[in-house]
Amino acid sequence: MRKLSADDRSILSTRTKLVLGGRTPEEQFGFVNTPIYRGSTVLAPDVATLQDRNARFTYGTKGTPTTEALELAWSELAGAAGTVLAPSGLAAITLALLSCVKAGDHILVTDSAYRPTRNFCNGMLAKLGVETTYYDPQIGSDIGRLMRPNTTAVLTEAPGSQSFEMQDIPAIAEVAHAAGALVLMDNTWATPIFFPPHERGVDLAIEAGTKYLGGHSDLLLGLVSATERALPALRQTADLFAMCPGAEDVYLALRGLRTMELRLKEAERQGLALASWLEQRPEVHQVLHPALESCPGHHLWIRDFRGSSGLFSVVLKPVTQAAVAALLDSLALFGLGYSWGGYESLVIPFDCAPYRSATAWNPPGPTLRFQVGLEGIDDLKADLEQGFAKMRRVAGGE
Numbered sequence: 001m002r003k004l005s006a007d008d009r010s011i012l013s014t015r016t017k018l019v020l021g022g023r024t025p026e027e028q029f030g031f032v033n034t035p036i037y038r039g040s041t042v043l044a045p046d047v048a049t050l051q052d053r054n055a056r057f058t059y060g061t062k063g064t065p066t067t068e069a070l071e072l073a074w075s076e077l078a079g080a081a082g083t084v085l086a087p088s089g090l091a092a093i094t095l096a097l098l099s100c101v102k103a104g105d106h107i108l109v110t111d112s113a114y115r116p117t118r119n120f121c122n123g124m125l126a127k128l129g130v131e132t133t134y135y136d137p138q139i140g141s142d143i144g145r146l147m148r149p150n151t152t153a154v155l156t157e158a159p160g161s162q163s164f165e166m167q168d169i170p171a172i173a174e175v176a177h178a179a180g181a182l183v184l185m186d187n188t189w190a191t192p193i194f195f196p197p198h199e200r201g202v203d204l205a206i207e208a209g210t211k212y213l214g215g216h217s218d219l220l221l222g223l224v225s226a227t228e229r230a231l232p233a234l235r236q237t238a239d240l241f242a243m244c245p246g247a248e249d250v251y252l253a254l255r256g257l258r259t260m261e262l263r264l265k266e267a268e269r270q271g272l273a274l275a276s277w278l279e280q281r282p283e284v285h286q287v288l289h290p291a292l293e294s295c296p297g298h299h300l301w302i303r304d305f306r307g308s309s310g311l312f313s314v315v316l317k318p319v320t321q322a323a324v325a326a327l328l329d330s331l332a333l334f335g336l337g338y339s340w341g342g343y344e345s346l347v348i349p350f351d352c353a354p355y356r357s358a359t360a361w362n363p364p365g366p367t368l369r370f371q372v373g374l375e376g377i378d379d380l381k382a383d384l385e386q387g388f389a390k391m392r393r394v395a396g397g398e
């Protein structure tokens with residue numbers, strides 16, 4: 001087989017990158033997939049090699065052929081200078097944040113961030129002497145007003161966790177960079193396939209591989225891809241913490257990577273089909289799905305994104321909590337569970353109000369988040385149809 005040069009590879013389509021990424025069959029006796037390397041100790045051939053620690057592999061926490069394969073494939077997909085793996089999506093967020101702060105620094109975090117990100121800022125970064133200011137996700141270039149001389153990082157997430165606000169990432173990045181700060185983005189929803197983070201100004205892009213990369217609700221993994229500028233500090237932080245993921249999970253992620261675009265495209269199709277159906281339901285006040293024209297932030301999605309995934313939220317018309325519980329408890333195909341990005345459908349009730357600090361979250365009715373899986377769309381609609389009937393009965397006091 002002919003080997004492609006780096007230049008040849010850089011112009012390949014996403015689909016081809018997903019197939020080729022990180023694979024080195026010639027180093028694996030011709031086997032297509034890099035296998036699971038389990039290992040702590042790596043033997044050195046001689047004292048000089050042992051002591052200068054410059055070998056490709058030196059110790060299990062510092063990487064194996066399996067982790068290297070995923071890092072290389074992800075960097076190629078994301079258009080990054082390098083990628084660091086972490087044992088969970090949240091661990092990836094904490095590593096990325098810690099790589100750009102020291103005591104006395106200040107960071108800006110979107111009010112729509114994944115809640116455990118807030119908990120880390122409030123509970124750990126505060127203790128380390130790093131101050132967090134939360135900002136309106138829709139702030140755009142007005143973020144400049146919140147920048148201080150000691151602001152070193154701006155964390156973005158689009159769409160917002162559960163609430164689905166979009167953010168003008170390029171505008172925020174331009175202002176942040178002019179002030180010398182790095183831009184972080186939790187890109188789990190779109191993945192680099194639907195939002196190329198580094199092309200849009202993001203320095204550190206976080207992905208919970210637990211979601212669409214794994215795709216089967218059977219692994220935990222995080223990835224941080226970085227630009228040339230942000231990579232050295234990220235690598236150093238990852239090295240100091242040695243928060244390495246398990247070999248088996250990394251292997252499963254590599255396996256998931258090969259079909260990720262196909263699954264994501266199908267999630268997009270399924271998600272849009274259900275979101276459009278829900279938008280027509282009399283029980284629904286609004287569907288929060290950036291690919292729908294009726295969704296605030298739709299113009300940013302059109303401008304900056306290449307697709308939408310299968311996760312969105314719904315604001316119901318005012319109805320009692322008991323009626324919502326009757327709906328959720330009656331569903332047979334939508335599991336009640338956290339996380340998302342797997343092959344199966346899920347739904348959760350949520351409420352952002354208690355922890356928002358820069359913006360108010362007060363929709364007119366109860367809110368639900370849907371993860372649409374790969375089931376037949378008519379089966380999903382029928383399941384919801386009977387659920388809404390139960391909800392109406394409880395709401396009507398029957």
Ligand SMILES: *Cc1c(COP(=O)(O)O)cnc(C)c1O
Pocket residue numbers: 087088089090091114161186188189208209210211220221222339
């Ligand atoms: C799930 C999720 C994470 C965290 O991933 P874990 O692997 O569960 O720690 C981070 N960000 C977003 C937006 C998520 O949905």
